[in-house]
Amino acid sequence: MIELRNIKRQFGQTTVLEDISLTVENGSFTTLLGASGSGKSTTLRIIAGLDTPTSGSVMINGQDVTQAPAAARNIAMVFQSYALYPHMDVRGNITLPLAMRNMNRLERAPLLNKLLPSARQKAQNHQEQVESIARMLEIEHLLARKPSQLSGGQKQRVAMGRALVRDPVAFLLDEPLSNLDAKLRGQMRGELIDLHKRTGKTFIYVTHDQAEAMSMSDQIAIFMHGVIVQKGTPHDLYERPATKEVAAFIGDHPINFIECSVEGNVVRGPLGIFVLDEAVSCQNVVIGVRPEVMELSSETAVNGKVERVEYFGSKATASLSLSNGQMIQVVLEDTSTLPETGSACGLSFELSRAHVFDAQTGLRLDVKVAACVQDAAAE
Amino acid sequence: MNARTYTSRALTVFFLTIGAAILLLPFFWMVSLSLKTPEEIFSPELTFFPGSFYFDNYIKAFQQVPLHRFLLNGVMVCGGILFFQMMFAVPCAYALAQRQFAGRTIVFGMVLAGLLVPYHVTAVPIFLGLAQLQLLNTYAALVLPFVASVFGIFLFRQFMATLPPDLIDAARVDGLSEMAIVWRIAFPAAWPAATTFAIFSIVAHWNDLFWPMIVISDADLATPPQGILFFRDEESGSDVGPLMAAATVVTTPLVLLFLIAQRWFIQGVTMSGIKG
Ligand SMILES: Nc1ncnc2c1ncn2[C@@H]1O[C@H](COP(=O)(O)OP(=O)(O)OP(=O)(O)O)[C@@H](O)[C@H]1O
Ligand SMILES: [Mg+2]
Numbered sequence: 001m002i003e004l005r006n007i008k009r010q011f012g013q014t015t016v017l018e019d020i021s022l023t024v025e026n027g028s029f030t031t032l033l034g035a036s037g038s039g040k041s042t043t044l045r046i047i048a049g050l051d052t053p054t055s056g057s058v059m060i061n062g063q064d065v066t067q068a069p070a071a072a073r074n075i076a077m078v079f080q081s082y083a084l085y086p087h088m089d090v091r092g093n094i095t096l097p098l099a100m101r102n103m104n105r106l107e108r109a110p111l112l113n114k115l116l117p118s119a120r121q122k123a124q125n126h127q128e129q130v131e132s133i134a135r136m137l138e139i140e141h142l143l144a145r146k147p148s149q150l151s152g153g154q155k156q157r158v159a160m161g162r163a164l165v166r167d168p169v170a171f172l173l174d175e176p177l178s179n180l181d182a183k184l185r186g187q188m189r190g191e192l193i194d195l196h197k198r199t200g201k202t203f204i205y206v207t208h209d210q211a212e213a214m215s216m217s218d219q220i221a222i223f224m225h226g227v228i229v230q231k232g233t234p235h236d237l238y239e240r241p242a243t244k245e246v247a248a249f250i251g252d253h254p255i256n257f258i259e260c261s262v263e264g265n266v267v268r269g270p271l272g273i274f275v276l277d278e279a280v281s282c283q284n285v286v287i288g289v290r291p292e293v294m295e296l297s298s299e300t301a302v303n304g305k306v307e308r309v310e311y312f313g314s315k316a317t318a319s320l321s322l323s324n325g326q327m328i329q330v331v332l333e334d335t336s337t338l339p340e341t342g343s344a345c346g347l348s349f350e351l352s353r354a355h356v357f358d359a360q361t362g363l364r365l366d367v368k369v370a371a372c373v374q375d376a377a378a379e
Numbered sequence: 380m381n382a383r384t385y386t387s388r389a390l391t392v393f394f395l396t397i398g399a400a401i402l403l404l405p406f407f408w409m410v411s412l413s414l415k416t417p418e419e420i421f422s423p424e425l426t427f428f429p430g431s432f433y434f435d436n437y438i439k440a441f442q443q444v445p446l447h448r449f450l451l452n453g454v455m456v457c458g459g460i461l462f463f464q465m466m467f468a469v470p471c472a473y474a475l476a477q478r479q480f481a482g483r484t485i486v487f488g489m490v491l492a493g494l495l496v497p498y499h500v501t502a503v504p505i506f507l508g509l510a511q512l513q514l515l516n517t518y519a520a521l522v523l524p525f526v527a528s529v530f531g532i533f534l535f536r537q538f539m540a541t542l543p544p545d546l547i548d549a550a551r552v553d554g555l556s557e558m559a560i561v562w563r564i565a566f567p568a569a570w571p572a573a574t575t576f577a578i579f580s581i582v583a584h585w586n587d588l589f590w591p592m593i594v595i596s597d598a599d600l601a602t603p604p605q606g607i608l609f610f611r612d613e614e615s616g617s618d619v620g621p622l623m624a625a626a627t628v629v630t631t632p633l634v635l636l637f638l639i640a641q642r643w644f645i646q647g648v649t650m651s652g653i654k655g
Contacts, residue, residue, distance in 0.1 A: 050548045070551040083549035087567040096563070100554035162553070 001026055002047060002170060002202065007056035009042055009226075016042050017053070018226045024170070024219070029196050029203045031213040033249070034223030040206045041080075043223070044172050047204065049073045060169055074101075076163035077172040080179070082155045084147035084162070091130060091143040094161045098126045101166055133161045153184045164195075170202035177212065189216060210250050214238070222246055239353075244286060244362040247355055253291040253317065256328050259359060260285050265367075270322045271303065271347060272375040276356065276367045284359035287369065291317065291329040293353045296339060300346035300375045304328060306339045320347065346375070406630070413437070413623035420619050436624035443618070446625055448599065449606030450632070456521045456602060457584045463526035464580055465573070472535030472569075473561045477547050487536070493529035499589065506593055520594040521602070525584065531576050538572040539565050574643050578636070585633055603629040 002024040009017040017039045024030045032040040045051040046058060049070035057066045065073055076097075084093050099108055099122075106112060107119035114120070134140045137157045147155060156176055163171055173192075177185045193216055196203050207213055213220050214234045221231040230242040241247035247255050260269030265279040269287065296318065304320035307327070316332040318339055328347065332338065339345060351369040358365055407427075412420060413436050414429040440446055474480070475487050505524045506515075514520045542565060550560045566573065591602045598609065607629060610622045 045548070048548075048552055050551060070548070071554045071556060074554075075552060077549070077552045079545045079549055081543060081545045083543065083545040085546070085550070085564060085568075087570070096555075097553035100559070162549075 001059075001061060002204070003059040004043070004047070005057045005059065007043070007046060007053045007058070009039075009046065009051070010054045016226050017046075020056070020226075020228055022221055022228060022231065024202060024204060026202055027200050028218045029193075029205065029216055030219045030221065031205045031207060031217040032221050032223055033207060033210060033213040035208055035249075038223040039226045040208075040223050041174055044077070044174055044204065044206055047170075048075050048077050048172055071100075074166070074168050075170050075172060076166060076168035078156075078159045078163050078174065078176045080175045082147075082159040082179075084150075084155060084158055086147055089144050089146055090134075090139065090150070090158050090161075091127075093147070093158055094130045094133060094165050095126050097162060097166050098129060099123075102126070129165055130161075133165045137161050137164075152179050153188070156180060156188065160195075164199070168201070170204055172204045172206075174206045175208070176205075178207075178209075185212075192216065211252060214250070222249065240364070241288070241355060242364050244288065244357045247288045247357070251290055251292075253329060253331060255288045255290050255355075256294070258287045258289065258326070258328075260287055266373075267369075270324045270326060272300075273373045274351075274369050275371045275373055277370040278367045280356075280358075280365055280367055282358045282360060282365075285365065286357045286359045286362075288355040288357060289349045290353070292331040294328070294330045294347060294349040296330060296332070297346045297348040300348050303375065304345060304347050306341055306343050306345060309338050309341060311335065311338065320345070348372075348375075409623050409626050409630070412619060413627045415620060417620055433620075436620035437628070439618070439621040440624040440628065443621060444606055444609050444625070445598075446606060446628060449601050449603045450629070452518075452600060453585055453603040453629075453632075455518060457581045459518065459522040460525045460584050461577055461580050463522065464528045464531050464576075467527050468531030468535055468576075469566050469569075469573075470558070470561045471532050472539055473557075473565045475532070475536045476539035477542065477544070477565070478557075490529050490532050490536070494533060498524070502590070502593060509594060515594050516597045516600060518600065521591060521600070524590070528576075528580065530579070534572050534576050535569055538569040542568055570643075574640050578640050581636060582633060 004020050004022045007017055007020040008015070020039075020043060022030075022043075032043060034040050042051065046053050049058075049065065049068055049072070053066065057064050059065070060073065085096065088096065103113075103119065103122055107116055107122060112119070113123065130143075131140065134143055137160060139154065139157050139161060142150060142154060142158070147158070150158065156179070159176070163173075176192075177188050180188060189212060192203075192205075196216075205213075205216065214237075217234055219231060220234060220237055221228045222237065223229075224245060230237060230246050232240075237246060237250050241250060244257065248257075258269050258271055260267045260274075262268075262276075262280060262282065262285050265276040267274045267276060267285060267287070271287075274287075304322055306318055307321050308319040310317045310319075314335070316335050316338055318330045318332055320328045320330065322328060330347070351372065354369045356365045356367050356369065357363060411427060411429055414432050414434070415436075416430070416433045419426065419430055419433075475483060475490070501524075509515055509520050509523070514523070546564065546568075547560060550564045555563060585602075586604060587602070588604045588608075591605045595601060595605065601609070607622065607625050610618060610625060
């Protein structure tokens with residue numbers, strides 16, 4: 001189990017991480033998700049021992065390793081830039097961490113190792129391990145190449161191989177797929193999931209791509225400006241986003257935010273008047289409705305105009321403008337008849353799946369939209 | 380190729396050839412003299428090429444003075460200096476390029492300042508120090524003053540500063556100690572710098588006459604150029620043939636070294652992948 005306890009990291013005057021606490025269970029796939037500059041890599045480097053926190057502690061399997069150097073932690077890391085050793089061939093790259101872990105100084109010495117029987121034995125053992133890893137990652141034919149002779153995807157596999165070859169406490173992966181093209185990324189994503197299943201190891205994965213995070217993780221921690229704003233399963237994050245920002249970050253289609261005024265438990269906004277199951281104390285709320293829970297309906301009053309329709313084959317999206325000028329996105333599951341651009345139509349959504357946020361603080365309010373009492377056109 | 384670029388190429392080659400000829404002439408003359416008989420050398424007319432290959436000069440050179448001994452001294456001294464220079468300069472350069480510590484800029488500033496001071500400036504104090512330590516007339520006197528090379532530190536630092544920090548971090552995660560990173564990652568990656576530095580160092584110390592003349596008076600410890608001087612002293616300048624033969628023998632290893640190192644150097648550069 002890896003635990004971060006109240007980690008704070010400052011570079012001079014700027015605070016990059018502010019009170020990060022996170023627990024990663026053994027064997028889990030945890031993703032650190034966040035926009036660029038939110039402190040994901042810094043957190044990963046602190047876990048790896050490449051950086052020390054200004055305050056707070058890092059625990060690995062119950063031991064405080066905050067001050068322990070990287071070499072003493074037995075953690076494997078795949079870097080965004082792959083960081084393969086340029087002067088070694090692929091075989092050398094994958095063998096080096098093995099040699100560093102399993103051989104003593106004498107057995108690693110450049111010429112002596114040819115003479116020592118123990119070194120020869122270990123070296124042969126290592127070669128077998130390297131070859132089996134290479135077979136698994138399908139890079140056997142590349143073993144004799146230098147990193148400069150590899151493509152991006154091949155480098156990525158070699159970097160994975162270098163991490164996988166030893167038996168580390170955890171794998172840390174810093175945006176390992178971001179340099180690959182979309183197709184290869186999809187393929188590698190699947191392979192990573194398989195790899196995690198097969199090895200049963202702890203994976204900590206950094207990405208800024210929410211789709212990657214959602215599809216791979218057991219647990220996601222969302223980083224924003226150096227704090228974790230929410231952590232939970234992909235399902236939790238999708239169904240119960242803790243803040244407006246999280247709701248906006250998660251999901252394939254950008255969520256629609258509808259600003260409403262509120263009195264007690266009655267909410268008024270451009271989509272109509274709604275009743276909440278409990279009264280709230282704030283003045284204004286924002287109702288978040290995902291495009292995939294909205295639909296065009298002929299039953300409600302007309303309150304939108306279709307501005308644009310995008311067709312993707314299995315689904316389509318429509319952008320509608322409301323009377324106040326706001327744009328609303330709707331995912332259309334049924335693509336057999338698409339609405340005409342410019343036509344007017346009604347909008348409805350699954351009330352129970354709408355999220356209510358405090359407009360001032362952006363925090364989730366623990367209430368549900370219970371009923372729609374009046375739709376917009378009747379206003 | 381059109382006529383215009385052809386003429387400009389031809390002109391370039393022409394001038395380069397003249398330049399090379401001027402530079403090579405003394406060497407050519409040295410080799411030529413070393414192969415001439417004494418009569419030929421002192422004949423009034425000027426002949427470029429020796430009439431026949433007269434190898435007696437070489438035999439005499441090795442007989443009159445212990446030339447092999449001087450060559451061996453040269454190898455020991457240059458090898459020793461280069462070994463220690465690398466031992467100290469490479470880790471130091473790594474620390475300056477890739478590690479954060481208080482006073483790093485000041486130390487690097489001092490290295491740069493050290494580049495500006497010619498070593499003759501410190502010759503006298505170092506001589507006195509060696510005399511106090513009773514190290515005059517030893518190999519140590521020839522090697523010790525040069526073991527810390529600011530030029531080496533500077534050259535390696537510039538090269539290692541271009542290594543991506545991720546590469547160093549990857550090595551740390553893979554279990555390498557800082558010293559292992561220096562010798563297993565940073566040094567091989569800085570191989571072109573190492574070749575360049577080795578050439579500079581060996582040429583400078585093989586050819587150096589100033590320092591050996593100060594600290595060595597024992598003929599057994601003389602370096603190659605110092606050995607050549609013994610010809611003049613002992614034979615009062617009359618024996619030009621063997622003198623030139625000895626000079627040729629002393630110069631040849633450097634030329635060979637340069638040719639070999641040049642190939643390595645090109646390999647080192649094309650190895651690339653440093654930014655890969
Ligand atoms: N050594 C450093 N000195 C000063 N500031 C730093 C240092 N390292 C990181 N930072 C700052 O810390 C912040 C977070 O950096 P970090 O690399 O952790 O972000 P990230 O979430 O990994 O972003 P990305 O997705 O772009 O990789 C950035 O604003 C960065 O400028
Ligand atoms: Mg990063």
